[in-house]
Amino acid sequence: MDTSKLHVAMFPWLAFGHFIPYLRLSNKLAERGHKVSYLLAKGALPKLQQLNHHPDLIHFFPLVIPHVDGLPSGAETASDVPFPLHDLLISAMDNTKDQVETILTNLKPDIVFFDFGQWIPSITRQLGTKGSLYGRLTGSMKESDAIAVRTCHEIEGSFCDYLAQQYSKPVLLTGPVLPETPDAQLEEKWDKWLYKFDPGSVVYCAFGSQITLQKEQFQEMMLGFELSGFPFLVALTPPHGCSTIGEALPEGFKGRIGERGWVHGGWVPQTLILKHPSVGYGCKINGRRIEAIEVGRGLDGMIGKEGLSKAIKSVMDNESELGNSVKNNHVKWKNIFSGKNWQDEKIDGFVQDLQFLLESGK
Template sequence: MNVENASTEVLTQLYRVASRSKIASSFVSYIMLINITCFELSNTTHRLQAKMRNSNSSSLHVAMFPWFAFGHFIPYLHLSNKLAEKGHKVSFLLPKGAQPKLEQLNQYPNLLQFFPLVVSHVDGMPPGAETASDVPQPLHSLLAIAFDQTRDQVEAILRAIKADVVFHDMGHWIPALAHQIGIKSIYYAAVSAAANAHLAKEVSKEMTVEELIEVPPGYPSSKVRFKAEEAAIVTILPEIFGIGLSFQDRIITAMKDSDVIAFRTYREIEGPFCDYIAQHFGKPVMLTGPSLPETNATQLEDKWANWLSNFEPSSVVFCSFGSQIALQKGEFQELVLGFELSGQPFLVALTPPDGCITIEEALPEGFHERIQGRGLVYGGWVPQELLLSHSSVGCFVNHCGYGTMWESLLSDCQIVLIPRLGDQILNTRLMVEELEVAVEVQKGENREISKENLSKAIKMVMDKDNEIAGLLKRNHAKLKNILSNRDLQEEYINNFIEGLQDLVK
């Protein structure tokens, strides 16, 4: 057993003891130092090798502390892999229960080390809850309390590992802590610059609908904005998130107090929004590029490849909302009926709706028999990137989460969007109104999606003779040609690393 594996085993055993005996967090922080010390010893050789690979630049040690949600862990981990690829060391802080689910995404275990945190229970949260996936949306403020209660552990780790810089997003207290320790802090956003820029306007509960949806003064777009029927989404900003701090104040404090604000974007897509944020907050803004993982060389499994091979090129509609979005049963049924109504072959990958254990029990009556051979609704994980690159897939219906937005831009598919959360709505307006590469499904008065409107959007983009569909396809192709240049991402990540090295000098 090598030093690194031994240290992990020792830490695991100590965690078990600490958990059973309810040992104070100060002792939990102490036992972490065993892991930290062993990790430092095991990485001496790796640091020397990294320096040799980067003889013209200094090797960095970066700490990552994202919000406790997989939509934040994953982009932070993607960037961590990019940094480790260049020979830089990364220490990744996360709840101990989340680590096993992310291990397979660690491409450089010799340089990228996880440091698990003990997440304390807060009254009102489900037992054992550690991440946003474990906690219903209305209770996320309680998760923020648990998140903030890891501060002593985070401080102990940061002081011990002697990182050069710490990346964070929802930890509003991280910049002050980093300053005390003598390291730099970077606010690294998991959402788009276009969405973050809306925080330049302070929101209060007393605002009218018109005031709530008004863009901030000087905001660089009149199109990337909320509609009147979406005003309620904006009202979450002034709500308490944790103890004594609103959601918007938490993020604004994290941004204002950090040394640098960073986004995983290209100037070619969000340049004006990045400039606006730099001017408003008075901070340098650095860009990493989307930092998506390299395309896996593995082939699509036979069960998917064989099914897709039954259809004409660019004829299949693929839909995915990600594993974190659970629909109500009525919403789910209306959605799948919309795919049926479109007349196109379709592959829908959704988690079972609330109240249902399996996809089969959630399907409308007679649905399976009607669409047999033409449609497939699947409730498990699917290889989204490989499916999007298959020649038979011609349309991608999604929620326009930030990572999915980039995946759709880098595909050849027509794009149909059904946003649900606030940042997804603003991403959608960017894609539909500014870039003109996608179409948004029209919603009803209560923001519901009807099968008729979904079918209408799909039919429109899949109609080769439709003028709007042709415009979207041409605009998308032009953007993809720019964004798919591997040298572009390489240039962004190299410039970002140079910026980090200048920051910590």
């Protein structure tokens, strides 16, 4: 076997939040001449083909996702299934085991990357293939040969050292594997609206397509953005029980906010939005934190409008010590991450670790 060039297989969880990072890593590996066999739900293929930058080296293997009673007809990915039914989708993924085993037996890859498929190691051991885990799930980590994490020592070194000690196996780091800067221009409707505001003043909030809030929590958050006084762009799926974002908004919200806020219920060009000069430090809010600031919660666990408003103000205030600290920290990491040499070194080091893993197992 020529270990200078690897053949790896990818088998991510059936969600685009997993498909896309796996494909980014696949592109980085193919960029260095390594072959990738990518197993995924058949229905996800059309949305991912355009993100394959090396179709000569990255080959997709579509899987037929068997129906499980209780799932919507034709459901293949987490986007097709409400969160409470994800356990059933896991069962559907488990039912692809025979398909996956047949593909891997024919391909005989050097290494398989997986996360939710806890049964992958039982297949790879029969083939003499290494299972590296691309995720953080305990059961899979116990059975895998090594653990791969999309991070770097500069960010989560202590966590990675803990994993290595806890599981007594190598922890391999890919680096952040950031998306390539797209050549496309931001659509005029977004660009025109964002330019209405001062540089660095717009708060961008995105939860991802897999998170659906309860209506009460959704409305409380909208009121928090209103109270903050800052312009904001929020991209969320409609809350439970609502078919559109408009019907879920607090009473009188649109009239009070006017042009200062935009709440969008569909897909947004996130990478291009974060690049826009009007967006605050390229900073986005996620489920629990604004950068490094914990958002206060009530006794019921909900994020309150006052707590959210306070957190936004503390981060966006250029005059405060905390606001300046967050901004300077963001600039520091942005300068590090944007350096192509730095990212290339992380991927090169990761490939060397994979090759060493194979050699040590002979």
